[in-house]
Amino acid sequence: MRWLILSAMTTLSLLIYAVTLHASYRTLRQQLLEQALDANQASASQLAQSTDTLLEAAQAQLAYSANLLATGQAHPGEESERLGRQTGTFASSWVVQADGRVLAGTPPKPASADTSKGTAESEAVMERRQPLIKVIDMPANDDPSIVVTRPIQTPDGRYQGRIGGTVAGSSLFHARPEERVATHVYLLDRAGRPLHPHGANFPAEALAEAARRGLSGSGALTDAQGTGWLAGYAPLRSAGLSIAILQPADAALEPLSGLMLRTLGRTLPFVLLVLMASVWLGGWIVRPLKQLAVTEHWESTIARERIEQVRTGYFEAEQLRQAMLEGLGRLHRRLRKLNRESITDPLTGLTNRRGKRLALSEWEAQQRPFAVIVIDIDHFKQVNDTHGHEVGDQVIQFAGQLMRRVSRSDDLLCRVGGEEFMMLLPDTSLETAAQVAERLRRCFAQEPSPTGEPISISAGVACWHGGGSLSSALTRADEALYQAKRSGRNRIVAGEPS
Ligand SMILES: Nc1nc2c(ncn2[C@@H]2O[C@H](COP(=O)(O)OP(=O)(O)OP(=O)(O)O)[C@@H](O)[C@H]2O)c(=O)[nH]1
Structure with a gap:
């Protein structure tokens, strides 16, 4: 039972522990993913905001220079050089006149001087002679560069050309907030296509709608290879683009194993504690039950004493203990009754032959001296013949009553045959026993029996002094009785002392 309780509690504890661990794992995982998504979105928004500020500042600087050039307050070469030197915003700058000819540039021959041309959209902007911000296609590993241009128009509205510059990605993304584990920054066009870096391998289409609508937010994506990505995105309003910050989900979940190990x-010590408590509890529950499981000495008082000494400790075991004591009490009472019945003559209530034998064995073992009186009703056959067996039985019962009348509480009164009786008087001399026998004989002679008249008895008396043969003492009593019968009945004969 102990092992049953132990294994049940162990299984239950481990099951609860496993479920708790699993739930912790799921919660931690979810928390890490949500934190990463929030962080990526915050980074994207911050980066977009700082880039927007930078590009707006670049536009303002170009507007100032365009105004100086349009009003003839500055020379194109000087202004282009001043832009590069003074602000530090531009990696290169140039001035082109209305027909597209480069008037000045810093560096002197900027490779991207004509990069303000390109897409149909940007051409249209140029045609409309509006300011433009545009990402230049760059080699895959380079930082992106953004071209910012501004029309040069005289106060009366004549278009004289454009002034522009490139803002390098290094200065764009230097404002990037904290560099987080395995994060990648992407510039997306309005269709959500990655403009930079080239060949970006992520499920861009998932961000297309957000990019088109200029939304900011975050989401978990899965690419064609089944890799999970955590994306945060925000619109780069000044350039009509979006910035996305992506992080592989695995990288965000990297701390998970460490956290689980720490958990x-x-x-684990608590689980071990629970298991140890289970062992102790199992022992505590089983101990009283084990002690109550008495398997021997049920018939003696030892079992009762052992059960009484059991300290139960809890209600159910105490109930069981009480029930066992109650059952044991009943068993003992029943055994006592059976024992009594097995040594009692049912007609007279006197001790029967078996009881007599047991008592004699005990006295012999104890060497306890006793006197014996063997009694026989005279002519009992005639009683039966004359008055019937029922009256004969009543006479036998009557004999038992008279024997009780003349005896002491210590004396053992037995019915040893049909109308034969025996009185065993412990620690009694031959003379005293003979006197008792004589008193009994007189009782019979004087008291009317169930026949309506007194009946007579004959008796033989002998005694055993605690040594020698006990059976010879009994034989002497029998011989004395025989002698009393032969001498005419209704008399007592004491045998020879041993
Ligand atoms: N009613 C009745 N009679 C019994 C019982 N046991 C024995 N008897 C009868 O007791 C009688 C004993 O008779 P006997 O042994 O001849 O002895 P007796 O007639 O007493 O003659 P003596 O002993 O020689 O004086 C028999 O008739 C038995 O049937 C009993 O339990 N009830």
Whole structure:
């Protein structure tokens, strides 16, 4: 039972522990993913905001220079050089006149001087002679560059050309907030296509709608290879683009195993404690039950004493103990009754032959001296013949009553045959026993029996002094009785002392 309780509690504890660990794992995982998504979105928004500020500042600087050039307050070469030197915003700058000819540039021959041309959209902007911000196609590993241009128009509205510059990605993304584990920054066009870096391998289409609508937010994506990505995105309003910050989900979940190990380390001692408590509890529950499981000495008082000494400790075991004591009490009472019945003559209530034999064995073992009176009703056959067996039985019962009348409480009164009786008087001399026998004989002679008249008895008396043969003492009593019968009945004969 102990092992049953132990294994049940162990299984239950481990099951609860496993479920708790699993739930912790799921919660931690979810928390890490949500934190990463929030962080990526915050980074994307911050980066977009700082880039927007930078590009707006670049536009303002170009507007100032365009105004100086349009009003003839500055020379194109000087202004282009001043832009590069003074602000530090531009990696290169140039001035082109209305027909597209480069008037000045810093560096002197900027490779991207004509990069303000390109897409149909940007051409249209140029045609409309509006300011433009545009990402230049760059080699895959380079930082992106953004071209910012501004029309040069005289106060009366004549278009004289454009002034522009490139803002390098290094200065764009230097404002990037904290560099987080395995994060990648992407510039997306309005269709959500990655403009930079080239060949970006992520499920861009998932961000297309957000990019088109200029939304900011975050989401978990899965690419064609089944890799999970955590994306945060925000619109780069000044350039009509979006910035996305992506992080592989695995990288965000990297701390998970460490956290779970720490959780295990912290909780395992408690689990061991629970298991140890289970062992102790199992023992505590089983101990009184084990002690109550008495398998021997049920018939003696030892069992009762052992059960009484059991300290139960809890209600159910105490109930069981009480029930066992109650059952044991009943068993003992029943055994006593059976024992009594097995040594009692049912007609007279006197001790029967078996009881007599047991008592004699005990006295012999104890060497306890006793006197014996063997009694026989005279002519009992005639009683039966004359008055019937029923009256004969009543006479036998009557004989028992008279024997009780003349005896002491210590004396053992037995019915040893049909109308034969025996009185065993412990620690009694031959003379005293003979006197008792004589008193009994007189009782019979004087008291009317169930026949309506007194009846007579004959008796033989002998005694055993605690040594020698006990059976010879009994034989002497029998011989004395025989002698009393032969001498005419209704008399007592004491045998020879041993
Ligand atoms: N009613 C009745 N009679 C019994 C019982 N046991 C024995 N008897 C009868 O007791 C009688 C004993 O008779 P006997 O042994 O001849 O002895 P007796 O007639 O007493 O003659 P003596 O002993 O020589 O004086 C028999 O008739 C038995 O049937 C009993 O339990 N009830």
